[in-house]
Amino acid sequence: MTLDLVFRNCDEEDLGFIFKSWLVNFRASNHLEQFISHTIYFANQTALIKKILEKSNCILATSPEDQRQIFGFIVYERIKDIRMIHYVYVKSPFRRFGIATQLKDFVFMDDDKDSIMPIFTTHHTRMAHLLSTKWNLIFNPYLLLDFYGEKF
């Protein structure tokens, strides 16, 4: 069962949606909520997302009829041979259509499908954990220190 999708680059108008969905859903999708206060999380995660978005690429999956109707997005980066996914989000009513997988395949479509090179993820979520084998994902938050270390 699939939904027709159009992939497009993120623009200024999408930033509000991306910040909000990333901030709220990332907090709810891991164990951080229990240990980091609301104030600390939102202040620091907002700064981190802003920094990531400046350096990374963001692709949105949208409806073909209305490209303002967003189904989900992926924020990813490639530094030399290192493929990094910072965050993938799919709106809850549109889950179970394989949109996240299609986004991942779209952004890394030039890569060898049988490559054994892993994809690193800098944000750990329950879904990333479930997909780790299927997508060959390795959680490595320290990549953020390597590439964003001047601020964090």
Add this chain to the structure above:
Amino acid sequence: MSGIVDASGEEIQSTEKVKAYKLYLTEKEMQNLANGLTAFFNVMANENRQISPEQTLVLIGCLKKMKDAIAGNDYKIVQETI
């Protein structure tokens, strides 16, 4: 948009005949319904609530039909009743 698939992923070509209604809505009603449906998806997403993929496909199909209808020429002029 693909149809219904069975467990093996094969698409089922349904030959079943179903009722289809000739429904006249004003442009304003149609626009409001389309906006309402779009808002419904956003509210569901904000509340992290899910509906079944089958329901999602039906609703997305309705939204597409409404948008196509608004963009098309198949309408008649009626006296609006308030």
